[in-house]
Amino acid sequence: MNARATIGVLALQGAFDAHVQHLNALDTDVRLVKTESDLQAVNGLVIPGGESTTMSNLLVASGLGKTLTKKIDAGFPVFGTCAGMIMMAHSIIDGRPDQIVLNAMDIQVRRNGYGRQNDSFEQDIDIKSFDTPFHALFIRAPIIEKVGDDVEVFSTVNGHPVLVRQGTALASSFHPELVPDLRVHEIFISIVHESNSSQVR
C-alpha cells in the first residue's frame, strides 16, 4: 500500500519557498500551510527557518499552534530546520518567555547559539548513512545543548548534534533547503510515507 502523501510546509514566515522547491524536485505533493484547513489536509509538516518568535506569534494568532501540538502528540510527522527546530524542542534557552513550544522531540535548544550573522557559516558535515559529506549552511543557528535517550543523532559539529530524529520528528540546525542536495529531505519523505502507510493499514 503506497497511498500518495501530501507534505505541508508551514508558510507563516521564513524560508518556506525553498522547502517547497526541494519537495517538488522529489516529486511529492506539496501544500503551503497557513490555516487549520491546510493543516488538516497534509500528512506531515515542514517547519522552515525564519524567526521563531515571529512564527510563534502567528501560530497563536491563527489558532494553528494548538491543533499542531495535538497532532504532534498523536505522531504527526514534522521536520524543522533552524527556527523550525527551535519550535520543535521541549525547551528553549534564550528564547522569549511567551514563545510557543511544540515539544515534538526531547531536545533542549539554545536560540542563536552560534551567535549573530557575522558568526553564520557554511561547511561540509558528515551525516550517518550518507556516502559523501553534506554541505550545510548555519544561519544565526540554534545549538542543540541536550538530547534525550530516545533521540537519534545523525550528525554533529564541534560536539553538538546538528541533525536529529525521534520517532516521526526530524530536525536540523542547518538549512538543507538552501543547497541543491536533496538527501535530508528524502529522509523526511520516507518518514512521512512510513507513517502514512502504517495509518492506512
Place this chain on the structure above:
Amino acid sequence: MSSSSHTAQVGSFPVKRGLAEMLKGGVIMDVVTPGQAKIAEDAGACAVMALERVPADIRKDGGVARMSDPDMIEGIKAAVTIPVMAKARIGHFVEAQILQALGVDFIDESEVLTPADEAHHIDKYKFTTPFVCGATNLGEALRRISEGAALIRSKGEAGTGNVVEAVRHLRSILGDIKKIGSADSAELFEWAKRLQAPLSLVQEIAETGKLPVPLFCAGGLATPADAALAMQLGAESVFVGSGIFKSDNPAARAKAIVEATTHYMDAKILAKVSAGLGAPMTGIGMDEINQRYAERGW
C-alpha cells in the same frame, strides 16, 4: 562521524543570502529606540532596522542624515533577539565598517540617509555582514547585486506614508524580469546594455525567471492593506518605516501588518486585522515633497 576535517567559512555570499532567505514573508520595522524595538519584536517583526530618525522626521527636519550612534544600536541589539539591521550612507564604506564591527546582522546602504559618494556605492564583497540595497528599477537592482548586495528592496518613497512609488518600483522591477523571461538569447545582450547591468545576471534571470537574491518592498507602506498589496504584486517581505511609529497605535498596527504580510491573499483576514487600528500616519502626496530619496543612488 566527526566533522573536524571540514573547515567552516563565514561571510560567504551563500551565508549572507541565507539570512535574506530567512527574512522572507516577514516585516522589518524601523525603530529609533530600544523600547520601539521591543514593541516591534512583540508584534512579530522578523527583524528591526535601527536608525536615529524615521524617514518622516528626516524629511521634516532636513539636514544631513547619517549612520546612527553606536550606543543606540547596541541598546537595540541588547533589547531584542531578532536580527538587527542598521543604515549606512550610500558609498560610506567606513560607516559600514563600523556597523560590521558593531555586529549588526544586515547593513542597509540606504538612500534615506544623505549620500556620501555621488558616483560609487560600497564594494559589498569586502564585508562579511550582508547588505541590502534599494532599487527603483531592474538595472539598479542588478548593479547593486553585482557589487555584492544579498538582498534588494524596491525603494518606494520613504517617509511619505504613500505607497504609490513602492508600487511603481516593484512593477518596474518585476515587469522587466517577466519580459526578460520571454526574450531570446540574442535579445539579452541588448537588455544588459539597456539596463546597464552585467550580462551574466541578465542571463541568470532569463533562466530562472527571478532576481538572483530575494526582493523585498520598502518606502511608504502604512497599512496592512499596503503590505498585502506589495506581497500580491510579488514582493517577498516588506519594510515598514515611519508607517508604524508615526501612527496612533504602533503596537496594534505593527501586529496587524505582520498578519497581513502572512495572510496577504486572504481578504477576510485582511479585513479583520485592518479594523480598529486608529489613524495611520497622515502621509503626503508626491507633488508635495521637494526631495525624492529614490533618486539617490546610481
